Amino acid sequence: MLTHMKSTATTALEAPEADHHAALHGDFRWQVPPVFNIAQACGERWARETPERIAILAEDADGPIDGPDGALSCAALWRQAGALAASLRDRGVAPGDRVAIVMPQRPETAVAHLAICAIGAVAMPLSMLFGPEALAYRLADSGARLAIADDSAWSALVQARAEAPQLATLVAVGEVPGPVDAQWSELLAHRHPIETAMATAADDAAVLIYTSGTTGPPKGALIPHRALIGNLTGFVCSQNACPQPSDVFWSPADWAWTGGLMDALLPCLYLGVPIVGLRARFTPERAFELMQRHRVTNTFLFPTALKAMMKAVPRPREVYDLRLRAVMSAGEAVGDAVFQWCDEALGVRVNEMFGQTEINYIVGNCGAFQGRDGRLHPGWPARPGSMGRAYPGHRVAVIDDDGHECPRGTPGDVALHRLDVHGQPDPVFFLGYWKREDATRAKFTGDPSDSWCRTGDTAVMDADGYLWYQGRSDDVFKAAGYRIGPSEVENCLVRHPAVANAAVVPRPDPERGAVVKAYVVVAPGHVADDALVAALQAHVKGKLAPYEYPKEIEFIDALPMTTTGKVQRRVLRLREEERAKGRALT
Incomplete structure (x- = not known):
């Protein structure tokens, strides 16, 4: 099926409402090697196998960016990542060190992630929308020693630096207001770029993402390299058997968050799917124009974005030439109104998905999967208003306060077990909260080796295993x-x-x-x-x-x-x- 995932499921082509959920779970096995590095899997190997293929397409508010910066090949992506990695290492960045990335969707953001992972350091994406106080809290709490940013966040970053004395170096991408410690272009001019990513353990930390703080102060969730593998079944299923020939992906989700990084950028780079990076404010019209221009086939759109698109352009296919074949949505409940509009107006049945930074991409719907025969087969039917079912490789339940599974139809806390249905470790789990062992322990119920991880989201599971979201527990x-x-x-x-x-x-x-x-x-x-x-x-x-x-x-x-x-x-x-x-x- 895919590297690091193995499924022996195969069927004849059935009607669209066919249900292969049980078969996919029964036949699926994780393939997690002891040594795994995100940079090698997402950058280095493609530079060797398909060097000329386009990895990232870039746009700004004026449209596609001209020249090589607007269409980054696999070879160019890895060449830049290798040069940056060597420069970071020369500046003293060591394995385990945190490096902040404060940039929007642009090729340099992807380059920075691969470079940091390649030397065993930990990438810490931060939103360009953060003000000085929000940046200072995360920079100080994480102990980041270097930050990379462009003009979208430079002024706030410089102000935040006063509260983070361990932050030794600020790297500027392009023209920025004020003094800089190092220029991106200078770092990429390194004469001896690294050629091979470090052989990190799959359990080594790769990313530190701070939660959005909807229910309290932000906490840093430490994500291992293997978590990308754990995300793949959900991505492939929710994107209707991605990758297919000619697939192109775009999402307005900020690459500084789990939704943009782990649900869009890194899975696309891993699977070899070109991804469009838009450095501009989201509007419904701009979204439709971009999808038409790049012949986008796959997307992840928040319910808030879908609602805005539904209200602004009720009949988009009468205005735009769209090639969509898969729409995933997450972050909030989609609801049957948006579900119906996607079905009728976009011609695509939206695949709702549920997860969180700590255990991402665990529940959702699947319009299609690819069997061993190479053909596409229906996954399981989406039910309007439902979050969907557990993706292959994940054992999901609704549990009560004591950690017992609730009877079907009874509300409880959505939880993921550390072991899959075959009793094997699920690779999607985070390592823990940064410097918050108490919060990490509180996240789990049961024995450490045989425990449930609580999401804090309330839902009901019906007789067929579909989850129906009721809201955050609070x-x-x-x-x-x-x-x-x-x-x-x-x-x-x-x-x-x-x-x-x-x-x-x-x-x-x-x-x-x-x-x-x-x-x-x-x-x-x-x-x-x-x-x-x-x-x-x-x-x-x-x-x-x-x-x-x-x-x-x-x-x-x-x-x-x-x-x-x-x-x-x-x-x-x-x-x-x-x-x-x-x-x-x-």
């Missing part, structure tokens, strides 16, 4: 004694044509404990008034249980979001709590 709340999962109400609201996006939180109430409140972003062309409030309440009442409709609706220009595209309900919940305290004092 997002689910009770109103008048009823358990409310915000995603169901939010999805219902978004189905109304006047709603661009919505978030549901509890509003404290002295009599009922809490009532359902919705924050709503109004779609263009609609008026936020009392009439719309009544219409939306009636809309939800007619589709959900009576206790689920929002007793209060507040219109808002934009929902608070993490840089990974997730709604920060915690911010809205805290706002409601502060307001309740104010009302109690009057």
